[in-house]
Amino acid sequence: MFGKALLLSTALLALQADAFWRLPCRQRLVLERIDPIDTPGVVGHHVHTVHGGSAFSRNVTSDDLRASHCTSCEVQEDNSAYWTPNLYHQSESGELTALNQTGGMLVYYLLRGENIQPFPPNLRIIAGDARRRNTTYDLDIERSYWAGLGLSTNQDFLRQRAIGFNCLNYAEPANAALGIHTIPQDRDCPDGLRAEVFFPSCWDGKHDDSFDHRSHMAYPSTMDDGDCPEGYPIRVPSLFFETIWDVHAFAGQGGKFIFSTGDELGYSNHGDFMNGWQQDVLERAINTCTDPSGIVEMCTEFTIRSADEYSQCTIESELNEEVWGPMKKLPGCNLITDSTQYAGIGACDADGNDIGTSHSAVASKTSKVVSAASSYVAGVASHTASAASAVVSDVAAAAQDTVAPDAVDPYLVIVTVTETVTEGVTSTTCTAPAVTSTVESYKVKRHMHNHARRHH
Ligand SMILES: *[C@@H]1O[C@H](CO)[C@@H](O)[C@H](O)[C@H]1NC(C)=O
Ligand SMILES: *[C@@H]1O[C@H](CO)[C@@H](O)[C@H](O)[C@H]1NC(C)=O
Numbered sequence: 287m288f289g290k291a292l293l294l295s296t297a298l299l300a301l302q303a304d305a306f307w308r309l310p311c312r313q314r315l316v317l318e319r320i321d322p323i324d325t326p327g328v329v330g331h332h333v334h335t336v337h338g339g340s341a342f343s344r345n346v347t348s349d350d351l352r353a354s355h356c357t358s359c360e361v362q363e364d365n366s367a368y369w370t371p372n373l374y375h376q377s378e379s380g381e382l383t384a385l386n387q388t389g390g391m392l393v394y395y396l397l398r399g400e401n402i403q404p405f406p407p408n409l410r411i412i413a414g415d416a417r418r419r420n421t422t423y424d425l426d427i428e429r430s431y432w433a434g435l436g437l438s439t440n441q442d443f444l445r446q447r448a449i450g451f452n453c454l455n456y457a458e459p460a461n462a463a464l465g466i467h468t469i470p471q472d473r474d475c476p477d478g479l480r481a482e483v484f485f486p487s488c489w490d491g492k493h494d495d496s497f498d499h500r501s502h503m504a505y506p507s508t509m510d511d512g513d514c515p516e517g518y519p520i521r522v523p524s525l526f527f528e529t530i531w532d533v534h535a536f537a538g539q540g541g542k543f544i545f546s547t548g549d550e551l552g553y554s555n556h557g558d559f560m561n562g563w564q565q566d567v568l569e570r571a572i573n574t575c576t577d578p579s580g581i582v583e584m585c586t587e588f589t590i591r592s593a594d595e596y597s598q599c600t601i602e603s604e605l606n607e608e609v610w611g612p613m614k615k616l617p618g619c620n621l622i623t624d625s626t627q628y629a630g631i632g633a634c635d636a637d638g639n640d641i642g643t644s645h646s647a648v649a650s651k652t653s654k655v656v657s658a659a660s661s662y663v664a665g666v667a668s669h670t671a672s673a674a675s676a677v678v679s680d681v682a683a684a685a686q687d688t689v690a691p692d693a694v695d696p697y698l699v700i701v702t703v704t705e706t707v708t709e710g711v712t713s714t715t716c717t718a719p720a721v722t723s724t725v726e727s728y729k730v731k732r733h734m735h736n737h738a739r740r741h742h
């Protein structure tokens with residue numbers, strides 16, 4: 287294991303010769319259960335720690351972000367939003383507490399590949415998968431074997447390989463980025479546990495987003511470098527998120543670390559990016575910020591603000607929900623489990639006023655279905671409870687119309703709306719939709735319960 291890690295580290299070091307800049311984001315903008323990419327317009331499934339433009343909200347768009355009055359990151363011309371699941375500690379008695387982030391978060395902009403273009407203005411990407419609980423590959427296979435094993439074009443492998451951790455101990459030599467794949471629960475990381483997410487850098491040249499928020503992007507052949515696959519001709523900067531969690535604060539206390547998704551293994555680690563750059567500045571930076579040091583202050587295109595100043599940029603949570611702890615349950619009804627099965631999603635609504643629409647869309651290469659269904663799923667978020675049933679049947683119709691009977695890749699669309707109105711207060715109950723894996727078992731689920739209790 288260590289031998290392999292060392293080999294990987296040599297490869298990564300060699301690549302550091304490429305130009306890059308490292309964007310510091312020292313304070314959280316907000317900690318809340320909101321995800322404008324995965325669940326636009328509604329309460330999200332799990333708690334995220336968010337950095338970037340102050341316009342962040344459940345409904346935010348790239349243009350809204352650009353109009354932010356501040357950003358919690360260092361470069362003023364970048365109001366992009368960057369978010370990842372929060373890490374919690376669960377004590378032996380079961381109490382959950384949000385961890386601190388040491389130094390907030392770092393976003394690497396790595397300029398790898400040829401002819402790098404700025405992100406399209408409205409680009410949204412999710413890297414990683416909140417519902418994943420295992421790996422289906424040997425992620426430690428040396429890069430030199432990837433091509434021979436067909437892994438360098440296997441997006442499923444590359445996506446899983448792009449997520450990992452580093453157990454930091456600055457007294458020892460550094461380990462390779464993405465060197466371990468699970469949360470080390472049984473040893474201390476004196477300088478923190480660094481959660482790492484490498485983003486895909488090949489764009490299809492057409493879509494700002496896609497049904498699964500992934501398939502408009504692809505990883506190049508060595509995941510963090512190499513050649514783009516067919517159909518993804520445009521190279522954009524490679525984003526790499528590093529979030530250092532202060533696990534050391536709990537050293538010797540027992541218990542375990544758990545992502546806000548309910549995952550104690552770590553495979554659900556993921557990152558979300560929504561472009562909020564001033565496009566012209568990003569474009570010039572790609573061409574001129576080529577200092578190999580990565581020090582963001584070296585780039586003359588940027589207006590740099592001091593850490594004291596940009597760290598003042600925080601916003602109030604949209605939700606009246608306990609997210610810091612100590613508390614007994616994870617926000618959003620995310621069950622804590624060490625199951626390696628593909629997980630359900632939390633679906634509680636803490637917001638009172640929200641209809642609590644929960645929708646889940648897992649899709650793969652059946653692109654006709656993907657694009658047909660995506661507009662519908664996006665529509666769910668913006669519909670009120672009374673319109674939800676129409677949306678659900680539309681999704682079913684759209685999917686049935688477009689599924690090729692011989693589709694190679696299975697896909698899944700589950701839309702669950704569980705609404706309860708009790709004494710005039712709207713709330714939703716927890717659901718954890720099952721994952722179906724064959725086209726035949728495709729289904730759209732809908733539950734709608736209206737229990738309007740009368741006053742006596
Ligand atoms: C987070 O940091 C604050 C300020 O240093 C400290 O009081 C608190 O105990 C820390 N919380 C955890 C969970 O480490
Ligand atoms: C691993 O996860 C995949 C999907 O993410 C699932 O289909 C499979 O059953 C899981 N394997 C185990 C052993 O739990």
Ligand SMILES: *[C@@H]1O[C@H](CO)[C@@H](O)[C@H](O)[C@H]1NC(C)=O
Nearest residue numbers: 327328343344345667668669
């Ligand atoms: C977000 O969008 C929803 C649905 O379109 C709307 O009902 C809601 O008022 C918006 N919320 C905010 C905070 O803008």
